[in-house]
Every structure is written in C-alpha cells, then in structure tokens.
Amino acid sequence: MSEYKNVNRPVRKKDAMALVTGKPVYTDDLAPADCLTVKLLRSPHAHALIEDIDISAAMKVPGIEAVFTYKDVPNERFSIAGQTYPEASPYDRLILDKRVRFVDDAVAIVAGESEKAVDRALKLIKVKYNVLEPLLDFRRAKDNEILVHPEDNWRSLCPVGADNKRNLCASETSEHGDLEKAFAESDVVFENTYHTQANQQAMMETFRAYSYMDTYGRLNVVTSTQIPFHVRRILSNALCIPKSKIRVIKPRIGGGFGAKQTAVMEMYPAFVTYKTGKKAKMIYTRQESQTASSPRHEMEIKLKIGAMRDGTIKAIDMYTLSNSGAFGEHGPTTVGLSGHKSIPLYNRAEAYRFVYDVVYTNYMAAGAYRGYGAPQGMFAMESAIDELAHMLNIDPIKIREKNMVREGDTMYAYYGEPANSCALDRCLERARELMDWDSKYPSKDMGNGKIRAVGMAMAMQGSCISSLDTGSVTLRVNDDGFYTLLIGASDMGTGCDTILAQMAADCLCCDVDDIIVHGVDTDSSPYDSGSYASSTTYITGMAVVKTCETLIAKLKHYAKPFLECGEEDMEFNGREIINTKNNKKISLKDIAYSSQNNNDAEALCATESHSSPISPPPFMVGMAEVEVDKETGKTELINYKAVVDCGTVINPNLARIQTEGGLVQGIGMALYEDVVYNEKGGTLSNSLMQYKIPTRQDICDIQVEFEPSYEPTGPFGAKSIGEIVINTPPPAIANAVYNAVGVRIRELPITPEKIYNGMKKK
Amino acid sequence: MDIKLWINGKLIKDSVEPDTPMLEYLRSKGCYSVKRGCETSNCGLCTVWLEGKPILSCTLPLMRADGKHITTLEGLQSEAEEFGAFLADEGAEQCGFCNSGFIMNVLAMKRELKNPTEEEIKEYLAGNLCRCTGYVGQLRAIKNYLKSVKGEAGNE
Ligand code: FES
Ligand code: FES
Numbered sequence: 058m059s060e061y062k063n064v065n066r067p068v069r070k071k072d073a074m075a076l077v078t079g080k081p082v083y084t085d086d087l088a089p090a091d092c093l094t095v096k097l098l099r100s101p102h103a104h105a106l107i108e109d110i111d112i113s114a115a116m117k118v119p120g121i122e123a124v125f126t127y128k129d130v131p132n133e134r135f136s137i138a139g140q141t142y143p144e145a146s147p148y149d150r151l152i153l154d155k156r157v158r159f160v161d162d163a164v165a166i167v168a169g170e171s172e173k174a175v176d177r178a179l180k181l182i183k184v185k186y187n188v189l190e191p192l193l194d195f196r197r198a199k200d201n202e203i204l205v206h207p208e209d210n211w212r213s214l215c216p217v218g219a220d221n222k223r224n225l226c227a228s229e230t231s232e233h234g235d236l237e238k239a240f241a242e243s244d245v246v247f248e249n250t251y252h253t254q255a256n257q258q259a260m261m262e263t264f265r266a267y268s269y270m271d272t273y274g275r276l277n278v279v280t281s282t283q284i285p286f287h288v289r290r291i292l293s294n295a296l297c298i299p300k301s302k303i304r305v306i307k308p309r310i311g312g313g314f315g316a317k318q319t320a321v322m323e324m325y326p327a328f329v330t331y332k333t334g335k336k337a338k339m340i341y342t343r344q345e346s347q348t349a350s351s352p353r354h355e356m357e358i359k360l361k362i363g364a365m366r367d368g369t370i371k372a373i374d375m376y377t378l379s380n381s382g383a384f385g386e387h388g389p390t391t392v393g394l395s396g397h398k399s400i401p402l403y404n405r406a407e408a409y410r411f412v413y414d415v416v417y418t419n420y421m422a423a424g425a426y427r428g429y430g431a432p433q434g435m436f437a438m439e440s441a442i443d444e445l446a447h448m449l450n451i452d453p454i455k456i457r458e459k460n461m462v463r464e465g466d467t468m469y470a471y472y473g474e475p476a477n478s479c480a481l482d483r484c485l486e487r488a489r490e491l492m493d494w495d496s497k498y499p500s501k502d503m504g505n506g507k508i509r510a511v512g513m514a515m516a517m518q519g520s521c522i523s524s525l526d527t528g529s530v531t532l533r534v535n536d537d538g539f540y541t542l543l544i545g546a547s548d549m550g551t552g553c554d555t556i557l558a559q560m561a562a563d564c565l566c567c568d569v570d571d572i573i574v575h576g577v578d579t580d581s582s583p584y585d586s587g588s589y590a591s592s593t594t595y596i597t598g599m600a601v602v603k604t605c606e607t608l609i610a611k612l613k614h615y616a617k618p619f620l621e622c623g624e625e626d627m628e629f630n631g632r633e634i635i636n637t638k639n640n641k642k643i644s645l646k647d648i649a650y651s652s653q654n655n656n657d658a659e660a661l662c663a664t665e666s667h668s669s670p671i672s673p674p675p676f677m678v679g680m681a682e683v684e685v686d687k688e689t690g691k692t693e694l695i696n697y698k699a700v701v702d703c704g705t706v707i708n709p710n711l712a713r714i715q716t717e718g719g720l721v722q723g724i725g726m727a728l729y730e731d732v733v734y735n736e737k738g739g740t741l742s743n744s745l746m747q748y749k750i751p752t753r754q755d756i757c758d759i760q761v762e763f764e765p766s767y768e769p770t771g772p773f774g775a776k777s778i779g780e781i782v783i784n785t786p787p788p789a790i791a792n793a794v795y796n797a798v799g800v801r802i803r804e805l806p807i808t809p810e811k812i813y814n815g816m817k818k819k
Numbered sequence: 820m821d822i823k824l825w826i827n828g829k830l831i832k833d834s835v836e837p838d839t840p841m842l843e844y845l846r847s848k849g850c851y852s853v854k855r856g857c858e859t860s861n862c863g864l865c866t867v868w869l870e871g872k873p874i875l876s877c878t879l880p881l882m883r884a885d886g887k888h889i890t891t892l893e894g895l896q897s898e899a900e901e902f903g904a905f906l907a908d909e910g911a912e913q914c915g916f917c918n919s920g921f922i923m924n925v926l927a928m929k930r931e932l933k934n935p936t937e938e939e940i941k942e943y944l945a946g947n948l949c950r951c952t953g954y955v956g957q958l959r960a961i962k963n964y965l966k967s968v969k970g971e972a973g974n975e
Contacts, residue, residue: 069907076915077903077922079852079892086851261856261864261916261950311854311916312950343857550914550951710910714956718913721953745861745948753941753954 092338103191103738120174135294139284158383198416227389234408239372243363262311284587315425351424395434400470439788512793516784521592528597545585564605566631591777598772679785690812704776719782827894911956
C-alpha cells in the first residue's frame with residue numbers, strides 16, 4: 058500500500074464527472090453562436106505558384122464577411138511548432154503564401170455568416186496556378202534541384218544544420234568512442250535498413266479554435282491546444298502584433314497526442330478576428346485533420362551493429378533520414394530521438410555514431426506525435442537486435458540482458474546523462490514471467506494452419522527536454538483555508554490537473570478536494586512551456602513540490618507574531634500551524650482571514666518554476682504473442698504484456714490507462730495505420746474509413762504492470778509515462794512475426810500482404 | 820419545412836431546411852454532449868437514441884425524426900452518472916470526447932442485451948471509437964457496471 062495519502066493512489070480525475078455526463082466543456086461547446094464561420098480554400102497541387110487569384114465573385118455571396126489571400130497577410134516567416142523560443146524549427150511559414158507546397162496547402166481564407174455561404178464562396182474563388190514539379194521522393198530530396206523553400210526570408214534560428222537551398226531542415230553527427238576500431242574488433246557486423254511510415258494522431262476532437270476581441274481591444278483565442286503560451290507567441294509572430302495584445306485560453310481538449318503541439322490552424326480564425334473585429338470560429342473537418350495536419354515523421358533508418366560471437370555489442374552506427382514534408386515543424390528535434398532514445402538502451406557498446414538528415418518534400422508537413430522520433434528509432438533498433446540475436450543463435454532476451462543499460466550507468470548516447478533510476482532489468486524479468494516466454498519462445502504450430510509466436514522489445518523515452526522545458530505553478534490560500542492551484546500545463550485528458558493536485562495535497566497535508574485547479578489562460582496561469590516531451594509529471598510536478606515548500610515557509614513566517622516563535626519551532630499539519638514548544642496554534646483559516654484584513658494577501662501566495670538539467674528516462678519492456686496464418690499471412694495479436702518503470706506511479710489508474718492507450722496506438726502503427734499518398738502527392742488516407750485506427754474488436758488481451766524505480770530528481774520519485782508506452786508494439790510484433798514464419802518485416806506497417814509475399818519468397 | 824419532435828421529452832415545433840443534419844440541430848438546441856468526430860459514419864461520437872434505439876445523428880436528416888422522440892445524454896443524466904462513475908474509477912473517461920456517444924450505446928446495450936459476453940459487448944460497441952484509452956479500461960468499467968446493476972436487480 059502507498060506510503061502517501063494522495064500520491065500513488067487511484068484518485069478520480071477532477072473533471073471526470075463533467076466529462077462522463079457530457080457537459081459543454083470543449084472549445085466548440087463554448088463558442089458564441091454568432092461567430093463567423095472560417096474555412097480555407099486548399100491547393101489541388103503539390104507544388105505550384107499562384108499566378109492569379111480572383112475573389113470578386115466570392116465576395117459577392119450574401120453573408121460573406123471577408124476573403125483573404127496571400128496578398129493580405131504579413132510577409133514575415135514564422136514557425137507553428139510549439140517549442141521554446143528560439144525554436145529549433147525553421148521560420149518557413151506565412152499565413153498564406155504565393156507558393157503552395159503540398160496538396161491541400163492553404164490558398165485563401167473565407168469568413169462568412171453561415172457555413173452554406175462560405176461553401177458557396179469557396180467554389181467561386183478563381184485561381185490560376187503555375188504548376189511546378191513536386192519533390193515527392195524524400196530519399197532524393199537533399200540537394201535536389203527542386204527547392205521546397207527557395208525564398209530568401211526563410212530563417213533558421215538555431216544551429217541545427219539547416220539549409221533551405223539544399224532542402225535541409227536539419228542535419229547532425231554525434232559520436233562517442235573509436236567507432237572504426239570497435240567495428241574492426243567485432244566478430245560479426247550486422248547491417249540493414251528500416252522504414253517507418255507517417256501516422257496520424259487521430260485524436261477524436263479535430264483541430265479547432267475561436268477568437269474574439271475583448272473589452273480591452275485584445276485578441277482572445279480559445280483553442281484546443283497543448284501549448285497555450287507558445288500559441289500566444291506564434292500568433293504574435295504570424296500576425297505581427299505584440300504578445301501583450303493576445304490572450305490564449307485552453308478549455309478541456311479532446312485528445313492531442315502531440316498533434317496539438319503544433320498551432321496547426323489558430324492563425325486563420327485569429328487573423329479573421331484581427332482584421333474584421335468579429336468573432337470567428339474554425340473547426341477542422343476530419344478530412345482536414347487527416348490531410349493538412351501534423352502527422353508523425355516518416356523515417357528511413359540504416360543501422361550497423363558490430364558484436365562479438367558471445368553477443369557482446371561493441372559498436373552501433375545509425376543514420377536516420379527524416380521526411381519533414383512541406384514545412385519544418387519539429388523536424389530538427391524529432392529526428393534526434395530516433396538515435397538518442399534507442400542507442401543508449403545498449404549502453405555497453407564501446408563506440409557509437411549517430412548521423413541524421415531531415416529533408417523538405419512536397420507532402421503535408423509532419424509534426425509531433427507521441428514518442429516524437431523514438432518509435433521510429435526503436436522499431437529499427439529492436440528489430441535489428443533480434444536479427445543480430447538470430448544471426449548469433451542467441452535468445453533475444455539473453456542478448457539484451459548482456460548489453461542493456463543498468464542503474465548507475467552514464468548514457469553516452471543520451472547526452473552523457475546518468476541512469477539514476479533504471480528498473481529495465483526487472484521489467485524484462487517480470488515480462489518474461491507474465492508472457493511465460495521460456496515455454497512459448499520462439500513458436501508453436503497450432504496444427505490448424507496457424508503458428509503462434511512471441512516477440513519482444515525494450516524501450517526508453519525522456520521525462521522532459523533537459524535544461525529547456527519549464528513548468529510553473531501558483532498556489533494561493535483562500536479565505537476558508539482551501540487552495541487554488543494555477544497550472545500552466547495543458548491537461549489534455551491525461552489527468553495532469555489531477556495528479557498535480559495529488560502531489561500538492563500530499564505536500565500540504567490535505568485532501569485533493571481541498572485543492573482547486575485552474576486550467577490554462579495565458580493571462581492568469583504561470584508560464585509553462587506546455588504539455589509535451591512527457592514533461593508534465595516530472596517538471597511541473599517538481600514545480601508543485603517547490604511551490605508548496607515556499608508557501609508553507611510563507612505561512613510560517615506569517616504566523617510568527619501569532620505564535621511568538623521562530624519558524625524552526627513550528628509545525629504545519631495541514632489545518633494549523635503549531636508552536637511545538639507550547640502547543641499554541643493558529644488555524645489555516647484564521648491565517649487566511651487575517652491576511653485579507655491585513656492587506657497582506659500576497660503573503661499567502663507562492664509561485665515557483667522548475668526545469669531540469671537531466672531528463673531521466675522511463676524504461677519498459679513489451680512482449681507480443683501473435684498468431685499467423687501460414688497460408689494468407691493474416692496476423693492476429695493474441696496478447697500483449699507490458700511492464701513499465703516510470704519511477705513512482707503518481708496515479709496507478711491514470712498511468713495504466715496511459716499505458717493501455719499508448720500500446721493500442723502502437724499496435725495500430727505496427728499493423729495498419731499508414732498515411733498513404735497518390736503519385737501526385739495527394740493524401741489517400743483522408744478519413745477514418747481510409748485511415749484505420751484500432752477498434753474495440755481489434756484489441757486483444759493487454760496486461761500492464763509497473764516495476765517502479767525511484768528517480769531522485771523527480772517529484773516523489775516520479776518519471777514520465779505519456780510517450781514511452783507507444784514504442785514497443787511495432788518491433789515486438791515484427792519480432793513475433795519473424796519467430797512465427799521466418800519473415801522479417803523491415804517496413805511498417807506489418808500487413809498480411811507483406812508477410813504473404815515474404816513467405817512466398819522463401 | 821415544419822417539424823415536430825421531442826428532445827429529451829420536451830416537445831419542439833420548428834421550421835427547418837429539409838437537409839438539416841440531426842447532429843448540428845441537436846447542438847443548436849443545447850445538446851452539447853452530441854459530438855462530431857468524422858464525416859464518414861466511422862466514429863460513433865454522435866450516437867443518440869431515436870425512439871429509444873441508438874442511431875448516428877451525423878448521417879440521419881432531422882426530418883426522419885418528425886413526430887418522434889430523440890434522447891441525448893442530457894436526458895439521461897442520472898444513468899450517465901451511474902455508469903460514468905465506473906468509468907471514472909478506471910480513469911477511463913480520459914479526454915472525454917468520445918464518452919457521450921459511447922455511454923449512449925452502453926446504456927442502450929444494457930437495455931437490449933441480458934448478460935452479454937465480452938465478445939457481445941465488443942460487437943455492440945464496435946462503432947464507438949476511442950483514441951485515448953485503448954478500450955481495455957472501458958471494458959473493465961462496463962463489466963463492473965453490469966455486475967453492479969445485476970446485483971441490484973437481484974436484491975430487489
Ligand atoms: S460523427 Fe462520426 S459517426 Fe457520426
Ligand atoms: S477518451 Fe479520448 S477519445 Fe475516448
């Protein structure tokens with residue numbers, strides 16, 4: 058049982074009952090009825106210049122308020138990536154551009170009183186395009202003569218190896234040890250190439266925002282976002298107006314998974330409101346959310362591993378090519394995770410090298426999706442390790458036990474950070490038991506034309522962006538002695554408002570119900586870089602711990618004249634402060650009232666920020682059992698076991714749901730989710746019919762357990778949970794399929810066709 | 820066109836365009852629990868009851884409800900709370916955006932199926948997508964809920 062009163066307990070989410078009873082708490086539920094409807098005219102071409110655009114007929118449609126084209130918007134480039142300034146992502150966007158760079162790129166903004174009027178106006182805009190040859194092969198993008206961003210006002214703010222005249226969004230090399238020597242001394246060298254596809258986050262609530270001017274003449278934007286403070290800066294850059302003129306509010310949001318770490322569409326309604334002074338609302342259709350959004354980066358990963366015959370891994374060489382699409386959002390940063398989160402798993406290697414290029418192409422821009430670049434790297438690494446194990450005739454578990462990172466290690470490929478807390482070995486041991494690996498590995502012929510087999514994968518992630526992510530909270534004592542916790546991090550359904558309140562409650566010796574949480578409003582919430590990079594529990598959680606300490610110190614200071622003693626002789630028990638020498642007390646309630654009378658309310662309010670020089674990785678092991686039809690290649694996932702080390706589990710229910718939900722997204726990525734394009738660059742996966750996400754009936758038995766370590770730098774010993782959980786299914790399932798029928802799938806998704814073709818070839 | 824219908828028991832007489840979609844109409848009448856998640860009848864977020872039977876309000880023209888009763892989650896608040904508590908105790912309400920449509924179908928299933936098996940539950944709810952939970956927590960909640968209502972029925 059938990060040693061804490063609130064932490065490590067399955068507390069109900071604070072917003073739960075509102076959500077299950079269907080209360081109007083989301084963006085579109087709150088929007089005023091008289092908002093202008095805002096929609097976009099989109100490009101039919103993957104690459105073209107707008108020669109001429111005629112909006113006169115569209116403007117004549119009754120009820121049309123405005124039509125904007127590239128001629129109406131500022132010519133200052135910006136990035137819509139939600140990252141701390143100066144962003145690693147290049148400034149390569151305009152609100153509307155003369156050059157369109159992918160099929161469905163924005164051409165014109167139409168705002169009108171009704172959807173019908175807007176739809177009619179959209180049809181009446183006449184555009185003459187100079188159609189250009191598109192760049193649709195990301196393997197040939199670097200130094201191609203077709204340039205996606207030839208413009209001179211393109212800018213890269215950080216030294217990430219970007220060069221628009223080479224279609225390079227980023228490039229880098231990092232290494233450790235003597236690679237050549239380590240390969241030369243290896244008994245065997247394994248080499249292969251892996252490919253991971255683009256995926257859509259497919260959160261149930263599509264992108265949406267509405268905007269209005271407030272009493273003070275400021276632009277207010279209510280949006281379904283993970284990054285309210287970044288949205289404020291992005292809009293300020295896009296509209297070329299000061300940040301002080303903008304307020305961003307985040308209500309409840311219907312899922313994000315990283316999609317909403319990019320300000321995909323806030324600029325359109327905001328621009329309409331800014332120009333017309335009128336309320337404006339934009340709701341992306343599912344189709345737009347599928348065709349003009351921010352999916353996972355497609356990557357090709359070449360891996361070369363040197364090892365000794367006994368399975369000792371000596372050298373790892375990785376090259377990742379990442380497809381950023383038409384714009385560079387999160388391009389320079391996602392790619393890093395493909396190596397920095399996979400190579401350190403095999404930390405005993407003497408030497409490693411990690412090289413990458415991120416290129417522009419004429420596809421929809423990629424963005425952030427749970428795991429960032431780690432799932433891509435993990436698929437390559439964990440597939441390759443199994444291939445190596447088979448080559449050496451070693452059990453996949455044995456080769457991992459021999460080489461994996463352990464507590465106390467310095468992780469060279471992870472910026473030299475320490476593994477202060479690491480229960481990966483225990484996770485592996487427990488998963489092996491849960492799966493009954495030893496009796497199931499590698500496979501069993503079921504005698505009915507089907508074979509069952511098991512496969513496994515390890516994974517790690519981070520708990521923040523080291524020395525960059527910042528979380529802050531403000532805590533106030535109110536007149537009855539209850540607290541208000543102002544949070545700048547975005548709860549996107551995952552429950553951060555609740556787990557932060559759990560932590561505060563334990564620090565303040567009170568109940569979760571004594572803590573009121575207030576979600577994000579850039580006017581009143583303290584700064585938080587946002588809910589991404591798995592950072593909320595670890596970073597904002599630590600801000601909560603610090604803020605509570607500061608507040609308690611302030612309370613004690615305030616109590617001095619009442620208790621007539623120094624702070625060192627006081628004790629705070631949650632309800633009162635006690636002079637331990639003479640038992641004299643003053644209640645929190647009395648302190649609160651007194652501070653209001655004394656014009657000293659500030660004394661009872663504290664704000665602290667936190668950032669961390671390290672990003673302690675959570676670790677996990679996933680094991681899949683599949684059944685493959687020897688005739689057709691049809692593959693069924695029978696069961697999945699996952700054991701996770703996320704440090705102290707702050708809320709077991711919410712952590713379990715995160716894990717289950719992430720695993721199922723990973724299973725979709727492994728087996729069928731795929732953003733598919735036609736030869737002209739148009740997205741075929743433009744609906745939930747064409748882009749299949751797992752349904753209830755696709756989901757097998759999933760069993761999740763936690764194997765906690767204690768992270769000394771985390772709040773209550775916690776690390777992160779949100780992202781790591783998507784990483785294991787693609788490699789674990791690929792490895793299981795190989796163990797079943799001897800077919801190695803190196804290109805996701807693992808479809809029956811590919812397995813069938815593989816079996817044919819043998 | 821003139822239309823007469825009951826929304827959550829309340830009689831409404833209105834004049835609407837013949838192609839008015841039911842989903843947007845219900846929202847315009849304050850039934851904000853009804854959500855849209857797609858344009859291709861794939862997500863189930865928009866599920867409401869027509870004459871007590873679950874339907875997708877995104878695909879049905881409003882005129883089909885002429886003279887009929889529509890029920891949304893706003894009209895089933897106490898049942899929503901009752902089942903929702905089980906969901907909340909698993910943490911399986913998560914972002915909540917799929918919850919209304921999902922709960923409408925769970926409550927319909929409870930009326931329609933006696934002691935459903937796991938397979939029957941999955942089949943009945945197959946059209947309700949959820950991207951947050953991975954469905955496993957929802958299934959635990961349903962099982963606990965059905966157990967509890969069965970227990971109550973047994974005590975009567
Ligand atoms: S809105 Fe998706 S099925 Fe109705
Ligand atoms: S809870 Fe978010 S989609 Fe189901």
